[in-house]
Amino acid sequence: MDDIPITISIRKIIFENFNDDDLRFNNDQIFEILKQNKIIESSLTIDDMEIYFKELCDSEILRNIAQNFTTQWFKLFESLNKVQCVSCKEDSYLxxxxxxxxxxTSCGSSL
Ligand SMILES: [Zn+2]
Structure with missing residues (x-):
């Protein structure tokens, strides 16, 4: 478990799996990938993820297009771009x- 904020991990998962603004995907799919890759604690539930998806909706990365119980369906407003930081070599998905x-968060250089 490292210190990468969960929203950054979610952006990466979207970039690698769902990076198409025509595609529909949901929070359960991303949650499964987060768990499979041990990016989040196994004790976390889909409800614990809600704040992170809300943050991505608030920053207009994701558009919430439908909800069925705890399953939230999303589309991207536009596809994400991967940019590698010259300073720390980490990738950002913007x-x-x-x-x-x-x-x-420990870098914050201009890209
Ligand atoms: Zn950096």
Whole structure:
């Protein structure tokens, strides 16, 4: 378990699996990948993830298009771009309208 914020891990998963603005995907699919890759504690539930998906909706990365009980369906407003930071070599996953700043919280360099 490392210190990468969960929203950054979710952005990476979206980039690697669902990076198409025509595609529908849901929180359960991303939650499964987070668990399979041991990115999150196994004790966490889908409800614990809600704040992170809300954050991504608030930053207009994700659009919540439907909800069925705890399953939330999303689409991307636009596909994410992977940008490697020159300074720390970490990858950031950003949409075109976002500030080009490294998402590694201990770095924060301009990209
Ligand atoms: Zn950086």
């Amino acid at each position: 949409i075109s309208s976002e500030n080009k700043i490294c998402q590694n």
